[in-house]
Amino acid sequence: MQQTIAGIQIPDSRLAKDAADILREHGNDLLWNHSNRVFLFGAVNGKQAKQNYDLELLYVSALFHDLGLTKQFSSSDLRFEVDGANAARQFLQHYDIPDATIQLVWDAIALHTTPGVAEHKQSEVALLFHGVGLDVMGDGFEQFPKELRDEIIKMFPRNNFKKEIIPAFYEGFKHKPETTFGNMKEDIVQHFRPEYRNKNFCHCILHSPWTE
Known part of the structure; x- marks a missing residue:
């Protein structure tokens, strides 16, 4: 029987279950x-705004969005977000999914x-961005219905999330701090290594090599 949480049916297709298994195994x-x-x-947020979006694609995107922090999927030289996106691409290529759809998840x-960009792209991109912002930094906290928020937290508890997520981020890319140049994760490196620039x-x- 399909599980419903906060009025949202959790995708239970083979694709969705396989994606969940990967996160369970490596996360x-x-x-x-x-x-x-x-x-x-x-x-x-998408449902309340009556946006047209693919629930399964949003689910897979959410499950893979931080996999680039894990040893299995972390590269030596790419941003962890790109590592996660590449892992999702490789995963989706095993299914009968159009290239354009795979690119959307990527x-x-x-x-x-990436604030200032993600929220202006397709619904799946914007909704993932807003979901991350709400869970990590509380963006839109007051606007999100409390009863639904509580139901979600009950099923997927935070368990000292505010204290644990920062070192979890750092562990994911401390071997390649240069990949945080120009993005917000540079703050994570500075938190643990104030001397790093x-x-x-x-x-x-x-x-630059230009003469003028």
């Missing part, structure tokens, strides 16, 4: 609960920490 309880909350927060995951954009311009 942990922190990422499992967070990813499911992100999906539900995004799905509820964009949703790769852009989920990424390259500076103005320095890059002024010290």
Whole structure:
């Protein structure tokens, strides 16, 4: 029987179950609960705004969005968001899914920490972005119905999330801090390594090989 949480039916297709199995295998309880909350927060927002979006694609995007933090899917030189997006692409290519649809999932995951861009793209991309923002930073907290918020948290508890997610982020990319240049995850590196400095954009311009 399909499970319904906060008025949202959890996808139970083979694709959805396989995606869930991958997160269960390579993630942990922190990422499992967070990813499911992100999906539900995004799905509820989409439903209430009467947006047209693919529930299954949003689900897969949410389950994969932080897989780039895990040892199994982390590269040596790419942003963790891109690692997760690449993992989702490789996963979806085993199913009969159009390339354009796979690209949509890739964009949703790769852009989920990119404010000013993600919220203006397709519904699945924007809803994932908003779901992440609500769960991590409380964006839109007051506007989200309390009873639905409580129902989601009951099913997927936060369990000291505010304290645990920051070191979890750092563990995912501490071996490649340079990949945080120009994005918000640079703050995570600075939190643990105050002495670390990424390259500076103005320095890059002024010290480029151009003569003028």
